[in-house]
Amino acid sequence: MIWMSWRQFRAQAVVGAAALAVLAGYLLWLGFDVRDAHAGYLAQCRPQGDCAEALARFARDYENTLLYLAALLALLPAVVGMFWGAPLIARELESGTHRLVWNQSVTRRRWLLVKLLVVGLGAVLVAGAASLLLTWAAAPVDAVAGNRFSTVVFGARDVAPVAAAGFALVLGTVIGLLTRRTLPAMALTGLAVVLLQFAVPNLVRPHLMPPVRADRAMTEQAINEARGLGSITNSATVRGLGVPGAWVTDVSELRTRDGRTLDRRAFDDCFSARDDPAAPATGQYGAAARCLGALDLHVELAYQPNHRYWPFQLLESGLYLLAAGVLTLFGLWRIRRRVT
CATH class of the missing domain: 1.20.190 (Delta-Endotoxin; domain 1)
Incomplete structure (x- = not known):
């Protein structure tokens, strides 16, 4: 055979x-x-x-x-x-x-x-x-x-x-x-x-594993380090934030000091802000980053530290193998009972 x-x-x-x-x-x-x-x-x-x-x-x-x-x-x-x-x-x-x-x-x-x-x-x-x-x-x-x-x-x-x-x-x-x-x-x-x-x-x-959670203050510098500002729905978000030695899995919307989501109108006002000729802002988002940084905002991050790499490899591989085992059992049942 x-x-x-x-x-x-x-x-x-x-x-x-x-x-x-x-x-x-x-x-x-x-x-x-x-x-x-x-x-x-x-x-x-x-x-x-x-x-x-x-x-x-x-x-x-x-x-x-x-x-x-x-x-x-x-x-x-x-x-x-x-x-x-x-x-x-x-x-x-x-x-x-x-x-x-x-x-x-x-x-x-x-x-x-x-x-x-x-x-x-x-x-x-x-x-x-x-x-x-x-x-x-x-x-x-x-x-x-x-x-x-x-x-x-x-x-x-x-x-x-x-x-x-x-x-x-x-x-x-x-x-x-x-x-x-x-x-x-x-x-x-x-x-x-x-x-x-x-x-x-x-x-x-x-x-696969519970993430580590942390708050990050969104100062002008922190906002300028992000890869994106806003979204297609114009929500109060920053995109592409990183944590050294970790994989960021989720970033909340911008939140005020009391934990509420930043009002969209306030976000729009900052997003459309213009540089002050007397004191021009720096960074990729310019005056928008300066305006948002002055609002004392923060975001909630969820991330997986890099030292969890091998547990994730083994867990994901185990899921694939478990699914393969279930499919094999189904195939063995199906070929005996249904296929003529």
Whole structure:
């Protein structure tokens, strides 16, 4: 049974191994290049005793490349689910070969379980190798940037992409079992995995552990440090506030000293304020920041410290594996009871 499953899967395995070999060669080259650049920047800045700006330039040099690679790795679960998972049963049902296979001595459940284990092992090896190499190549940049919780970065490092690939494989298999057609199963699997990869970082990940909460006074300087002021609804908000060594998950609206949300009219008045020619304001928001800073405002922040990175990795991976286990049990029940 294992040998037969391997023979059916070997074409996809060869393609996956070839793609992995190309990616591995590039990541090895990139990893050594990153380390050489890191050492070069340190050699230049250490005599002056201030390496913060040099290391910031080093991180910017590789930021876009690593983001593209992380986005590429984020597509891996969808590819595994579409091309390895969806056809696993759907192709047998579509071509009618299941009638011959399921009339042998091997039971349907054992047949499905062995195929999932064989193909799942291939998915884990490919995803694990790609994630390991990218994590190694990007390690010096990640250490400098300090944004390991970033939506794209988190999902492309360490164990999370491996668990996601395993889940996508089982999801595609079950969708193929239900639809009984290969192309619709592939399309539905790709759509479902992409939606999940959007939903998990934004709706699930921030709530895996209770956040740390804190108040921050919104002085003129603090407002000028924000990446955005206001919103499409013109609410009294600031966007893009950061906490050193942490992932900010939520920022409240601007609040007055007594805890009430800043009146929208007062916010609009400050937002449309003009600089005083006699004492022009500085910073990216100019007079608006000066006006808001004079109102004694604060915001409530919720954030996850960076030292929780590994608990989050393990929790998210555990959720993917739990979901894969539930789907596997459903598939084993469905193939025995419903599929003829």
